[in-house]
Amino acid sequence: xxxxxxxxxxxxxxxxxxxxxxxxxxxxxxxxxxxxxxxxxxxxxxxxxxxxxxxxxxxxxxxxxxxxxxxxxxxxxxxxxxxxxxxxxxxxxxxxxxxxxxxxxxxxxxxxxxxxxxxxxxxxxxxxxxxxxxxxxxxxxxxxxxxxxxxxxxxxxxxxxxxxxxxxxxxxxxxxxxxxxxxxxxxxxxxxxxxxxxxxxxxxxxx
Numbered sequence: 001x002x003x004x005x006x007x008x009x010x011x012x013x014x015x016x017x018x019x020x021x022x023x024x025x026x027x028x029x030x031x032x033x034x035x036x037x038x039x040x041x042x043x044x045x046x047x048x049x050x051x052x053x054x055x056x057x058x059x060x061x062x063x064x065x066x067x068x069x070x071x072x073x074x075x076x077x078x079x080x081x082x083x084x085x086x087x088x089x090x091x092x093x094x095x096x097x098x099x100x101x102x103x104x105x106x107x108x109x110x111x112x113x114x115x116x117x118x119x120x121x122x123x124x125x126x127x128x129x130x131x132x133x134x135x136x137x138x139x140x141x142x143x144x145x146x147x148x149x150x151x152x153x154x155x156x157x158x159x160x161x162x163x164x165x166x167x168x169x170x171x172x173x174x175x176x177x178x179x180x181x182x183x184x185x186x187x188x189x190x191x192x193x194x195x196x197x198x199x200x201x202x203x204x205x206x207x
Contacts, residue, residue: 046108057087063144079132091122093156126157142169160191167202
């Protein structure tokens with residue numbers, strides 16, 4: 001038995017060494033690939049977004065109202081004002097999830113800050129739509145709130161809040177079924193699972 005102890009240890013050591021060597025080689029390859037892409041991105045030529053990349057907002061479909069000068073309507077009026085201002089700004093949303101390196105490769109290093117600003121404009125737009133809808137439901141105006149939430153969803157919103165809020169104020173089963181399909185097209189992972197479960201609860205509640 002004693003003869004096999006050193007041999008066994010040698011096999012273990014050799015196995016660990018082989019795996020470590022392979023792991024180091026893999027990591028080195030990944031790092032070299034990263035450096036290559038980073039160099040390419042830093043010298044990528046400037047390329048402006050295509051016209052279809054920009055998000056177009058139809059203000060006329062939104063429930064723009066004149067509100068009394070009353071603290072009750074302050075939140076609604078403020079969000080509505082924000083939307084009117086942001087809607088004039090250039091927005092793109094198809095870059096969500098892309099790294100800076102990927103953005104530079106697609107649009108060029110010189111355009112990186114501009115593209116990030118356009119994405120931030122879009123995020124502000126969606127955020128204010130959701131806050132606007134929340135303020136409207138607080139006033140009991142679910143009709144206008146539904147229009148605002150539908151606008152958010154139609155403008156490629158990937159926040160589950162838009163879908164669950166709309167489900168909460170929707171009583172039509174066909175509309176809830178259509179909302180499920182839109183959620184499946186826009187959401188991923190646990191957010192999708194929670195949203196679909198929420199809509200199912202609403203469907204059960206209005207049988």
